Amino acid sequence: MSIEFWKKLKSEAEQLIKSEPLLSSYVHTCILAHHNFETALGFILSNKLADEVMGSLTIKEMFEQCYLLHPEISEAAMFDIQAVFNRDPAVHSNLTVLLNFKGFQSIQVHRLANQLWKLGRKDLALFLQSRNSEVFSLDIHPAAHIGQGVMFDHATGIVVGETAVIENNVSIMQSVTLGGTGNEAGDRHPKVREGVMIGAGAKILGNIEIGEGAKIGAGSVVLNDVPPHVTVVGVPAKIVGKPRCQSPCETMQQNFLED
Structure with a gap:
């Protein structure tokens, strides 16, 4: 599923660049510059969460390690994207969900926080919960x-x-x-x-x-x-x-x- 889904996202990204050139650099940086769905997702989320104290590279490494050790978490993200695409009449592509929908993005941040919580790294999980709340205006306990x-x-x-x-x-x-x-x-x-x-x-x-x-x-x-x-x-x-x-x-x- 992962390879085919990634191909579809890249195709949608290329179509978006053609229809809206002003988004060309943004879409290339978030999607086309990456080799797979997991690295693109980690890049997008880490840049959303980063602040002056915790940089995007540090957060990105956490996401990538999580997806490497627990591929079911990135697979769940694909199901989440498809759920929004199928249920929301305002959505016309899977890419739109990945790039723009904070409901989807906040759930993916929670998945990392939840994994850290299970590993006993509760302070780091609570940090991600706090950033999730500040950035996306909702609150999900890591557990x-x-x-x-x-x-x-x-x-x-x-x-x-x-x-x-x-x-x-x-x-x-x-x-x-x-x-x-x-x-x-x-x-x-x-x-x-x-x-x-x-x-x-x-x-x-x-x-x-x-x-x-x-x-x-x-x-x-x-x-x-x-x-x-x-x-x-x-x-x-x-x-x-x-x-x-x-x-x-x-x-x-x-x-x-x-x-």
């Missing part, structure tokens, strides 16, 4: 688990707590919180199962489960488990129907009145 094919649409204001789990193929809109209910310790954050879509501004609080294929309406406050394949909405959230498809994350249909 949180995020699967592949995940889409953070717009992304601004998303908060994901330490023991939260987001499984494969989930779509989350802006200003969503996967948080706790107080200062309790231990396993205290939501578990979001595959196929779920969470509408803008929803707050999901506590160690609760959002069942497979469920839909959470915009602005809802969810305090209890949500069964699979139902639509909930309100404050507090209540079941109001069932999504029209098995995986609401794919259709992104946010009008709960149609369920």
Whole structure:
């Protein structure tokens, strides 16, 4: 998958240069100057995160080592790009997601922070969390688990707590919180199962489960488990129907009145 996906990205980059010459140098530096997807991704992310204290080369080396030792992490990034491309009607190329979409980019930064956290390098992981928050305007704890094919649409204001789990193929809109209910310790954050879509501004609080294929309406406050394949909405959230498809994350249909 990696080689074919990289070829497609390079083809899209060459087409972009032809259609928009002013982006020629930028696209060449970010894409065409690299030999594979992993080095291009690491270059893009490291330049986003670098500041006057932590330079881009140091951060880039962390990404490249991570991708070398854990190829499943860069593979997950490809699935994330394809998820955004397939679900967002505003997206017309995979390259656009890679270069411009902060929801995608922030998830990839988290993947590195999560790996460092697992290795016991918690201070470095927390540094990346902080930079991720400052640059992309969201906050994901390094210990949180995020699967592949995940889409953070717009992304601004998303908060994901330490023991939260987001499984494969989930779509989350802006200003969503996967948080706790107080200062309790231990396993205290939501578990979001595959196929779920969470509408803008929803707050999901506590160690609760959002069942497979469920839909959470915009602005809802969810305090209890949500069964699979139902639509909930309100404050507090209540079941109001069932999504029209098995995986609401794919259709992104946010009008709960149609369920």
